[in-house]
Amino acid sequence: MSDNPTRAAPGRRDLMKASLLAGTAAALPWQSVDAQPAAPPRNRTMILVWAGREGRWVDFELWNPYSLGSNHQNGPNLIYEPLAYYSAFADKLHMWLAESYEFTPDFRKLTIKTRKGITWSDGKPFSAEDVAFTLNSLRDLGPKVRWGIDVNQAVEKATATDANTVVVDFKMPSPRFFMFMSYKYDIGVYIVPKHIFEGQDWTTFKHFDIAKGMPVTTGPWRVTAASPQQKVFDRADKWWAAEQGLAPLPQVLRNIWLPNAGEQQTAQLLITNQIDAGTGMQPATFPTVFRQNPKIITHSGQKPPYGYRDWWPIALYVNNERPPFDDKDVRWAISYYINRQQIIDVSYLGASEVSPLPMPDYAPLQPYKDHIKDLLQKYDTLAFDRRKGDALLTAKGFAKGSDGVWARGGQKLSLDIIGVGSTGPAIGPVLVEMLRRAGVDASISLPPDFDDRFQKGQYTGAIYGHGGSVSEPYNTLKLYQSASVAVPGGHQVNFARWKNAAYDKIVDQMFVVPPTDQAKLKDLFHQAMEIWLPELPDIQIVQLHHRIPMNTTYWTNWPTAENPYVNGAHWHLTFPMVLWNLKPA
């Protein structure tokens, strides 16, 4: 009966109709529907563009900063308040969840007094139990989570002796532990609510359910919407810090974080006043933006360097394990071939500064730098002097071939440099040309696996920074330690792969000196630099600047050179300080 017209198989017209309907239905971007929070006026809304990836937040569900995919830079820095904030610009420690702290004289025990009257956003009281739970959990989790190994190495146990007292027993003297826990730049331990995190697997727990009030926080910001497009934080009407007079209740009622889609897009959004702050931009972009919107400023106003010095001065790393760069004279020769001012002029259009040491020019570090002036005069890390470089290489048996390239035993002096991020492409080509003119067979590449290769020592030269000291020199010196006795099982960074037992010993000695004992630290710093400077494990080039555009159309009192209450990076852990300082225009 297949010929029966009333029961025929679907025809072409039916098929096309069905396809059209199915296509239309599938084409609509059905997504989960959240309640639309009432929008505050634009002049009480602060909108910024930062990070994300290719214009989307992939991590919008991740509010537990200890999970592998999470990053405090992308919003959790507003949620987890610290025991203390440290502003390197103001050189000031702002006690926060902690009211005070005290070490025993041997630095093996730390007593922290937490403030009273603090509650989590779900109404549960914040207490010393939360701090002890955080530290003990990190100790137990060790390598499974961020900061786990740091805490595991130092902490024997943390005990809440009463609602507002935590006693931390250390495995070894740990005079910097409270500073380590405090928020500055990207370092600091996130204190989590015990009643939420207890019993959870910290590696998989997302801490995200807006309907249930998660993420839970002691801070004034509530996550009211989160999607690949944006993260929205609304200010609560009450905040313990405002009630206790530590900070004003932020005047920003809503803070919206948009993912970065590119510098051109950010510039346009700034020009049209659609955003109030953006991801760092290249120096060449700023004059255009200033011309089209005079309300845009940077940390240095509308003048170069269009930003502030970050804690990450940039160097040319050479692998100290690879000949001929295992020879300090070759490293010094390379240093003499570098005209840093020319790099600044060409790569940064004059908007940068040289860096004589692998630490930033911050005020708290200045006394230490002054203390080694004699050494810096003798070992001028900024000197550009080709003749000195030539003399060093000649003394080491190198000679220039007919192609003008230095060679020894038939081997050319080759330096393949790898770079990453914005610094590699900015500095690399200029540096390479400079070295080539001096007779070094240099090249630059920007491999996608830079980080992997750099960390494993699979490189000859690399352009990279130093995340070390901001207030005293220990953390920078530690970057060059090849072994440590003071920190049993300690893990070394040592990207330059330089080894010096005497240097390691001095840095170990510094480890047990409290940061407040400046006289002792200065003495040890001098001793360490007496070894470091003649060896020059890596070659210093320039300071790194955060060039963050800030819009004064709707908001004023941004952190600037005239008003440097903190650095202005919205990705840093100290960003809440900016939010409570902003004033409507």
Place this chain on the structure above:
Amino acid sequence: MLLIDILKRCGVFFVIVWLAATLNFFLPKLSGQDPVRTKLLQQAQMGGYVQQGIDEMVKVYEVRFGLDRPLWQQYLSYISDVVRGDFNFSIANYPRTVADMIAESIPWTIGLLGITTLLSFVIGTILGALLAWPRAPRWMAWLMPPLWALHAIPFFLLGLILMYLLAFQVPLLPIFGGYSIGVTPSLTFTFVLDIIRHATLPALSIILVAVGGWALSMRGMMVTTMGEDYVLFAEGKGLRSLTIFSRYCLRNAILPQITALALALGQILSGAVLVEVIFGYPGIGTLLFQAIRENDHFLIQGIVFTVIVSLGLATLILDLLYPLLDPRITYKRT
């Protein structure tokens, strides 16, 4: 159609998917990069601080993701997971699952590329047919050069030009994103309008380029079809011009276009990645781009597998439905 033919074609589909899935497993491994280490070091670089114990963390997560096991064991687990529709966790965004991430991106891509593909097909096919039709208005001949020129421009380049013109110079349309700043997704008319407004620039950059391709191929097929005897016969019969155009020429010339459309629809998940990237459109293209940049093996495998299946399915469906579209094609044995 015989049942055996259907089964054969389904069998071929599964073999193709299996082969592609196998390649999909091994290709990301060829890079030799360690995805966990890459993730941790990228985070460290963003923060400027390399925390202690990266190596220990790498080991812990390699065990968790099964990356410490021999390759053949990883392969068997992968195939077994794929069969169950489980693409594991995203390494770079752990503990987010690959399935969740793909699910939240697919509607955007289908919405943008599905509609633009269909629109460019319809516009391009009609234009192409008219360009070949001798009784079409004369001014239509002027359309050919710009169509050729636009077709030669890559999507993303035209996207940048349109962005400069319609978002920077004359700020008519939004620069990036799927919807406006501060708006929360909801099933309202306003929100749908907002989505359409945001999709206009990326859609235009795709349509303007793709229309030329459809038009050019349709024009060629129309010219061939118009030379067929049955068209001459229809003209001889004195049928109306519109009838000859639509029923005799267009209908017969369009068949290869439909084949191409089915394949194009299968490719929408992998298409126009750069357009999505430029416009910050939250689709599958940007997700794949991120996954490759972060060396996120599981996410790459999940997305590519989805693309493979969608392509395979499109081909299979087309294969099975072709006899319905064209009565001359039959699977009946002669």
